[in-house]
Amino acid sequence: MKSRKLKLQTGDLLEEDAELSLAQLCNACEITEAQIIELVDQGVIDPLGHEPASWRFQSISLRRVRLTQNLQRDLGVNTPGAALALDLLEELQQLRARLRRFEE
């Protein structure tokens, strides 16, 4: 393809090098602060820190917010419904992974 060598991009690893603030999570998911606060109140995501201004979010929160948005947009579920679906999906994923090991 291209003979020119691509520059190697180095990023920040969330949890190790960086964590997301409320504003950064909002940007990353195109969502308002009020909506994030609602997701925290409903137990969809757990920030580190006590006040919204000092909240820090990890990879799992980014993943769960985006999944919640997908489920809300595509399936019309409300926030508590999405929270339930996420918990069940995570459990399902673990069980499938375990099942796969036994089937090998």
Added chain:
Amino acid sequence: MEFRDYYDILEVKRDSTQDEIKRAYRKLARKFHPDVSKEADAEARFKQVGEAYEVLKDAEKRAAYDQLGANWQAGQEFKPPPDWDQGFEHGGAGFEDQQFSDFFESLFGQQGYRGRQERGQREFHARGQDSHARVQINLEDAYLGGSRTLTLNHSELGADGRPVLKERTLNVRIPKGVRQGQHIRLAKQGAAGFGKGEAGDLFLEIEFAHHPFYHVEGKDVYLDLPVAPWEAALGAQVKVPTPAGKLDLKIPANSGAGRKLRLKGRGIPSREPGDLYAVLQIELPPANSDAAKKAYREFEQATHFNPRTRLGV
């Protein structure tokens, strides 16, 4: 271009009510949602279902589609008749991030994008959107670090206001110690900004490729380690593979099947590295020679072992 039978895709009859169509869509959307479904072609099916619903949920679009006639077969070569949609007005909603088929675009595309062209007349600055992608790596990359070349597709608004699909190749460093589900943030590698606005960031979610003999839980790595009966019974020193190379492991005497032996700190590296667990699997040598059969018989004589005492027989 191939004809698409939207009724067939939603598994509804042509005379279904709007409510029936909505119910059928909801059911199929749940079944094929890529975040939920385990069907192999879930994503493709989900898109088809979404596209079909985009047309059939809207009375105007559905009527326009219906007047193409009921005699088309899915997959049949199709060209929209000229002025086929005269007298219908289509709203432009719902097109944001979706990629619909050429068939859909030829029927509803132009009208759908009409609204977009008006944007951007005034000078306008905004930070670009953050983008997201998934990158699959091997467990070895998490131990040793590495790099991955990714090809990302994204759509940009072209000069005519319609989105064009663009391809971009990135070479990304995979840091040592990365875990399943963790994100790498690449600053300003997301969507371009508007005007003088900065580009957004790109978030890469790490996913481990399936490995034939390791499995990972958080930072800990598990390996099923086959051992011979005498190794488990008498103890032994055996070689164990790890993603960072071979190690020697001491198997204590009288180890049973399923015993977990921990190799401290040999899991995924980090400030507090995970552990590697070797789970013993006892494998029996086949009795496929006279000598092996004789050895099994002598073993029986020597041990008088009943493996079924637990069952009371």
